[in-house]
Amino acid sequence: xxxxxxxxxxxxxxxxxxxxxxxxxxxxxxxxxxxxxxxxxxxxxxxxxxxxxxxxxxxxxxxxxxxxxxxxxxxxxxxxxxxxxxxxxxxxxxxxxxxxxxxxxxxxxxxxxxxxxxxxxxxxxxxxxxxxxxxxxxxxxxxxxxxxxxxxxxxxxxxxxxxxxxxxxxxxxxxxxxxxxxxxxxxxxxxxxxxxxxxxxxxxxxxxxxxxxxxxxxxxxxxxxxxxxxxxxxxxxxxxxxxxxxxxxxxxxxxxxxxxxxxxxxxxxxxxxxxxxxxxxxxxxxxxxxxxxxxxxxxxxxxxxxxxxxxxxxxxxxxxxxxxxxxxxxxxxxxxxxxxxxxxxxxxxxxxxxxxxxxxxxxxxxxxxxxxxxxxxxxxxxxxxxxxxxxxxxxxxxxxxxxxxxxxxxxxxxxxxxxxxxxxxx
Amino acid sequence: xxxxxxxxxxxxxxxxxxxxxxxxxxxxxxxxxxxxxxxxxxxxxxxxxxxxxxxxxxxxxxxxxxxxxxxxxxxxxxxxxxxxxxxxxxxxxxxxxxxxxxxxxxxxxxxxxxxxxxxxxxxxxxxxxxxxxxxxxxxxxxxxxxxxxxxxxxxxxxxxxxxxxxxxxxxxxxxxxxxxxxxxxxxxxxxxxxxxxxxxxxxxxxxxxxxxxxxxxxxxxxxxxxxxxxxxxxxxxxxxxxxxxxxxxxxxxxxxxxxxxx
Numbered sequence: 001x002x003x004x005x006x007x008x009x010x011x012x013x014x015x016x017x018x019x020x021x022x023x024x025x026x027x028x029x030x031x032x033x034x035x036x037x038x039x040x041x042x043x044x045x046x047x048x049x050x051x052x053x054x055x056x057x058x059x060x061x062x063x064x065x066x067x068x069x070x071x072x073x074x075x076x077x078x079x080x081x082x083x084x085x086x087x088x089x090x091x092x093x094x095x096x097x098x099x100x101x102x103x104x105x106x107x108x109x110x111x112x113x114x115x116x117x118x119x120x121x122x123x124x125x126x127x128x129x130x131x132x133x134x135x136x137x138x139x140x141x142x143x144x145x146x147x148x149x150x151x152x153x154x155x156x157x158x159x160x161x162x163x164x165x166x167x168x169x170x171x172x173x174x175x176x177x178x179x180x181x182x183x184x185x186x187x188x189x190x191x192x193x194x195x196x197x198x199x200x201x202x203x204x205x206x207x208x209x210x211x212x213x214x215x216x217x218x219x220x221x222x223x224x225x226x227x228x229x230x231x232x233x234x235x236x237x238x239x240x241x242x243x244x245x246x247x248x249x250x251x252x253x254x255x256x257x258x259x260x261x262x263x264x265x266x267x268x269x270x271x272x273x274x275x276x277x278x279x280x281x282x283x284x285x286x287x288x289x290x291x292x293x294x295x296x297x298x299x300x301x302x303x304x305x306x307x308x309x310x311x312x313x314x315x316x317x318x319x320x321x322x323x324x325x326x327x328x329x330x331x332x333x334x335x336x337x338x339x340x341x342x343x344x345x346x347x348x349x350x351x352x353x354x355x356x357x358x359x360x361x362x363x364x365x366x367x368x369x370x371x372x373x374x375x376x377x378x379x380x381x382x383x384x385x386x387x388x389x390x391x392x393x394x395x396x397x398x399x400x401x402x403x404x405x406x407x408x409x410x411x412x413x414x415x416x417x418x419x420x421x422x423x424x425x426x
Numbered sequence: 427x428x429x430x431x432x433x434x435x436x437x438x439x440x441x442x443x444x445x446x447x448x449x450x451x452x453x454x455x456x457x458x459x460x461x462x463x464x465x466x467x468x469x470x471x472x473x474x475x476x477x478x479x480x481x482x483x484x485x486x487x488x489x490x491x492x493x494x495x496x497x498x499x500x501x502x503x504x505x506x507x508x509x510x511x512x513x514x515x516x517x518x519x520x521x522x523x524x525x526x527x528x529x530x531x532x533x534x535x536x537x538x539x540x541x542x543x544x545x546x547x548x549x550x551x552x553x554x555x556x557x558x559x560x561x562x563x564x565x566x567x568x569x570x571x572x573x574x575x576x577x578x579x580x581x582x583x584x585x586x587x588x589x590x591x592x593x594x595x596x597x598x599x600x601x602x603x604x605x606x607x608x609x610x611x612x613x614x615x616x617x618x619x620x621x622x623x624x625x626x627x628x629x630x631x632x633x634x635x636x637x638x639x640x641x642x643x644x645x646x647x648x649x650x651x652x653x654x655x656x657x658x659x660x661x662x663x664x665x666x667x668x669x670x671x672x673x674x675x676x677x678x679x680x681x682x683x684x685x686x687x688x
Contacts (some may be wrong), residue, residue, distance in 0.1 A: 005535040016523040328519040331480060334536045335501050391619025420475050423515065 001126045001338040010345035012090055017318070024314045025353035028399055031304035033365075035395050037385065038296035040366050043291060044386035049285040051382055057278035058141030059258040060110075062265050063102075064273040066093035082139050088384025094247035103253055108260040114248035115373070116231035116244045120187040121200070121225065124172040131167075136223040137231045145380065148175035149209030155227035160185075162224050168221070175210035182206055187234055187244050194286035197358050213378050215355050272304060304399065307354065308406040313345055315410035319343065319417075327422025336362035347407025348400050355396035363387055428454040428620065433476050433486035434641075435469075446472045447483060452651060454636070455658040456587075457618040459611060460651070461631035464640035470624045473640060474590055477622065478511055479503040490588070491569045504524045508537040512586040514610070518591035519555070526557060526576055529565050541618045551583035552576075555609050566598060571602035582613050587626035589614065592624045607633065 001009075014021040116137060123133035136150055138155040147164050155161065160183060160201045164175055172178035182204055189199040205226065226234075239245040253275070255264050261277040268275040319326070366385040375385045435447040446469045454460055464470040475481035477488055477494045487494045490510070495634065512533065518531050530548045552558050555575035560568065565576060574594065581589060591610060595603030607630060614621035623634060631637050638649030646651055 002538055004537075009532075009535065012528060100615070221613050324517070324519055325521060328513075328515075329532070329536065330504075331478075331507070331513050332533050332536050333504045333511075334507070335504045337501075338536075384466065419480050423519070 001211060001334060003341070003342075006338060006341050007345050007349075010342050013318075013342070014323075014346055014349050017074075020314060020318075021350060021353070024310050024350050027307035027310040027356055027360065028351060028354025028403065029358035031302075031307055032305055032395060032399055033362045034300035034358075035297060036359040036387070037364035038293055038300055038393055039364060039391050039395070040385040040387045041296070042293035042364065043388055043391070044382075044384040045293070046286060047288040047386055048245055048379065048382055048384060049282060052280040053196045053278055053285070056140070057253075057281055058254070059278050060254050060261070061141065062253040062255060062268065062275050062277050064095070064268055064275045066095055067272050068093065068276050077158075078251060084175065085196055092249050093253045100251065102271070103251075103268070103273075105361050106264060108257065108264050109253055109255055109256050110256045111254045111378040113252050113254070115250040115252065115301070116228070116235040116248075118187065118231055118234040120185050120234065120238075120279075121215045122306050123166065123170070123183055123185050124185045125172070125181065127169045130186070131166070131169055132339050133223060133245050134223045135231070135234075136225055137228050138225040139228075144209075145212045146210040147210045149179035149208050151205070155225065155230075157227055157230045157233070158205055159230075161208055161209045161211055162223055163211055163222060164213065166220065166224060167207075173211075175312060178207045179209050185234075187238055189240075190238055190244075203234060204284045205230075205237040213244075213370055216300060280382055304402060308402060311350055311406040312409055314350070315343060315347055316348070316413070319410045319414045322414075323422045325415060326417050327419045327425070330417070330419035331423065336415040339417075340411040343411035343414045344404050344407045347411070350407075351400040352396065352402025354403070355399035356400075363392070381423060427456055427491060429487070429489040430454075430473075430477065430551060431487040431489065431508075433473070433483045435472055435476060435481065435483040440575055447476065448607065449568075450486070450640075452645065452648055454620060454651065454657045457614070457658065458636060459614050459621040459623070459634040460636040460638065461623045461625055462638050462640060463627060463631045464584060465629070468640045469643040471592060472493065474592060474622065474624050475480070478513070478588075479507060481599070482594075485525070501644045506584055509584070509591065510532065510586055511588045512519075512581040512584065513541050514577050514581045514589070514591040514594045516596035518573045518597070520565045520573055520580070522564070524561055524565060524638040526552060526560045526565055526568075526579075527562065529576055530583050532578045533580060535585050538566050539584065547583050547585075548579075551681060553584060554581045554613065565625070571598055571605060574598060574606050578606065578609050578613070582617075585617060586619065587617075588620045588622065590622050590624070593626075595627065595630060596625075597629040603630075618682055 060346060095114060100114065103112045103339055120133050120135055120137060122130040124130045138151070138161060140151075140154045140229040144151075144161070147167075149161075150161075151161060162170070162175075162183070167175050170178070170183060172181060181279060184202045184204050186200055189201070211225070236245075253264065253268065255261050263277070265277055265280075266277040329339060329342075330336070362368065366387060370383045370385050373379070377384070381383050428642040430450055433447050437444045437446050450473060458520055462473055472481065474482045476486075476496075479488065479498070482496055485495070488496050495506055498506065519673045527548055530551055531544055534547060544643050549558065549561065556580050557568075557572060557575055557579060559578075560572070565573065568576060574597070578594075583593075589610070594610060595606055598606060598638075610621060610623075611633060613619065616633070621634070623630060625631055634650070635654045636648070638648050638651075639646040653660045
């Protein structure tokens, strides 16, 4: 019997038991659905993290903190150690200006910028109330979504990027109206003396742009952004004269060539710094996604495994029910190999139907859900579920092969049936 | 021509051994209708299975046109059955949920008949049993007689030279059974096919050219086979005459005369 005829007859045989075929296929479909959706999520997730890392980190940048000293015994206090308290009785080792000078000497390092992020009291605009403010340093390598205005290159001193919420609460009406307007940020100089009245200062900024919330941003989206120089100016005003002045928890090391980022990282590691390149950030997030993907694929595989027993059961019953038909086919000259093939192709059809139903449903659900997920997570143009036709085809082909494997046992039983006995079966 | 030589078949082993066929010998000329008659358990169906290669007796030969099919490999026997033989069973064995077309096309698929020829062959077979209008009907919707006619259509669609019918009218009333018998005998006559009917119905057996009675696995009597053998020899001479092969014809006549004289 020609293979094409066997495939066609296998399909026709399944049509005779539509409900049973559909139910068995649905069991496989659950696995196909889970696996297809997981793979789409994994693919989309990796693209998403890639976009996040590209949007938030500079490939030339290595972020550093000082390593926590590992000690098993109580250390003698040293006034020079200059750590920052962590609020739990311990202290963070900090990066000093001397450390920065030392790092600058490393081959391949072009600059080192400590993280100033000064603490301020409030922000206000003309005729408006005062609001608690959070400020971060603007980085030209970080991609921002702007609701209005934009920053070309780096921010200058005296320029600020507001968030949509600040633009609204400060009474500008719309992000567009805020651009070019003035805002004031008030800060208090820290003093070691409690006897004098705390000194305060207003810093005035012109709004250069208004950032919109984005699911791609790592940093706090409630922070307003000012230039690095301006941040240092405020930081110096606030902290000068205190023990914490000139001590930083975090610094960013810029390398001349991104290819040397790992080499610089290793040198920094030897000098007692925990260093992280943008690749490390991407790797960490991807590891998390891969673990999640693995768990989901595990559930999918479990569903497929369960359905395998369903196929064996269904096909075995089918062989028992069709014993006379098998006997007739053998009497008419159908070889044992072709009889076995017929049942294997029936199993393959079940696998194909299950795969097509499951993957098709996953595609429909995923395509329908994508805009909602993108909207909810504010991902812009990124789809979190990304269906790769080749991946879907591989899933379906894989399920067909698994189904054929599941059909081997019933097919063997069918092919070995004695036609005379089969024809005598009531 | 089918030659059965010394067929012996035993079921079971040692104390449980049961001799189903015991040294069966006979020869069936081409285009013969023959009935194998016997009671239930006499061995007539076992004989049919051995003659068709469905079963392999431990002793004996089944020569079809000079070739012992029992020595062929299983795949060759399968292919032989697909191209030269067919079966009709008492229980019809049709697929009720398939259409009449799908039921009848099965032997053509098994024999790997080119797809382009199948439709015409199925239509011709259904026309032969007067079921042309049912080609797209589900087999389940046919009456008992129609189902057996459908089974006949399936059996004759690939124009087999040997047709086995195992109690073909056993499940039918006498009128319907008569119609089915007519279809079978008509096919054998028109196509010069050998029809081997396994039955315990004496009336059906009487309609055949020859009868073999099987009792307890042994041939009790054979009638009509010798006469049929003589009949089939004569037309050979007629054929030669028609073809203008005068020399061969004279040779054949002389040989026969010499044989008769002796």
